Amino acid sequence: MxxxxxxxxxxxxxxxxxxxxxxxxxxxxxxxxxxxxxxxxxxxxxxxxxxxxxxxxxxxxxxRKGATIKEMIDRYLAEMKKVRPLGKTKLATLKAISESYLGKLNDQDVNSQLLVEYALWRMDEEGGGVQPQTAGNDLAHLGAVLSIARPAWGYEIEPHAMADARRVLKKLGYNMKSRERDRRPTLDELDKLLKHFQGIQTRRPTSINMLKMTGFALFSTRRQEEITRIQWADLDEVGQRVLVRDMKNPGQKIGNDVWCHLPPEAWAIMQTMPKVLPEIFPYSAESVSASWTRACHMVGIDNLHFHDLRHDGVSRLFEMDWDIPRVASVSGHRDWNSMRRYTHLRGRGDVYAKWEWYEKILQAPIKLGARTLK
The missing domain is CATH 3.30.160 (Double Stranded RNA Binding Domain)
Structure with a gap:
């Protein structure tokens, strides 16, 4: 009635x-x-x-008593922890969503309108003023939760809510896909940075040896998180390879261990590290990133990420006329489409063939601090 x-x-x-x-x-x-x-x-x-x-x-x-989005995310994180730990970016994103106003809403409230509203809020100053690509990543990570919550746990979620929300945002003119970076460091920028790092090593010998980290990242094409995880036990001396554990991959990260060839320059830099700890580069990836960002600010370099060294390293190998399979054996890429994003050619030949900093990196002294040795 x-x-x-x-x-x-x-x-x-x-x-x-x-x-x-x-x-x-x-x-x-x-x-x-x-x-x-x-x-x-x-x-x-x-x-x-x-x-x-x-x-x-x-x-x-x-x-029925509905579940909040926060409760769904918490359950998802608990279930995924049993299988494999999530990457730090996805974990941080889901926790941020659960603590936002969206996390307080019930499963029955989840529809395309609500998701569009959340994305627009994230791009607004009140929600952080993020780029559309970041808002798109938020939706992608939340979508992973929703795709399980309905069929596995019986939560009342509109099946096509996420797909409809993305379609609406696209029609509104927002490009939610990540943009491809084409930034590579110039020799002049590297000269400024390495001089800065050299000065730090002179004043504080036990600080992170960013000379070695920079050189190894460039010539090995490895990410900073991968570099700091590499152990001496992961080396294949005969094959001049290294086992890169938990290599980042769109479909899998944790447990995705890949053997990667090390070019001679990267191998030589690695061999200058002291064999006193299991890790070859016993530093924190977050600290390396912070040191790089701080140095770029100090020497006046704009929009250059540590990860851009990987772009430079992959592009360098193609400029040296290496073919795709050979470059992939170094970078760890599985297909050309993903490798293409890292390839931004400037010409032919090896620009680092007579690079003065290569010998300086090899000769740079190493002194691990007490905190590192613990």
Whole structure:
């Protein structure tokens, strides 16, 4: 049974509260109400809800206690932890979503409109003012949760909500896909950075040896997280290879261990590291990133990431006329499409063939600090 009551607001306008009560065998089994500014809207809602509640199992579903998006994310993280740890970026993103206003909403509230609204909020100053690509990553990571929550745990989620939201955002003109970087360091920029790092090593010999880290990253094409995980036990001396553990991959990261060839320059730099710890480069990836960012700021270099050394290293090998399989044996790429994003050629030949800093990197002294040796 449904009733609609008109009520006067303090501003003199009228609101209409529609209430639905359902009884079975003399006992009330369900109650729901909504308030509208127009009576016609209230009547339309009553007709729609009564039709929906008349379907088999509808009352049971309506009475179920919903789960919040935060609860769904927490359950997802707990389940995934049993299989493999998530990457730090995905983990941080999901935790941020769970702590936002979106995390307080129930599963039944998840629809395309809500997801579009969240993406627009993220791109707004109030939500962080992020780029569309970052908002797209948020939706992608949340989508991984929703894709499991409905079929595996029975949460009430509109099946096509995420796909519809992405379609709407695309039609609104937002490019949610990550942009391909084509930034490579110049020799002049590397000269400034390495002089800066050399000065730090002179003043603080036990600090992170960014000379070695920079040179190895460039010639090996390895990411900073991979470099700091490499152990002496991971080396194949005969094949001049290294086992890169948990290599980043769109479909898999944890457990994705790949043997990668080390070019002579990278192999030589690595051999100058002291063999006193299991790790070859016993530094924190976060500290390496912070040191790089701070140095770029100090010497006036804009928009150059440590990861751009990998771009430079892969592009250098192609400029030296290496073929795709040979470059892939160094970079660890599985296909040309993914490798193409790292390839931005400037010409032919090896620009580092007579690079003065190569010998300086080899000769740079190493002194591990007490904190590193613990």
């Amino acid at each position: 449904a009733t609609i009551r008109a009520r006067k607001r303090t501003d003199g306008s009228t609101s209409y509260t529609a209430q639905i009560r359902l009884t079975r065998d003399g006992a009330q089994v369900y109650q729901e109400s909504q308030t509208f500014a127009r009576k016609q809207a209230a009547q339309a809602w009553v007709r729609k809800r009564e039709s929906e509640l008349d379907q088999p199992g509808a009352i049971e579903r309506a009475n």
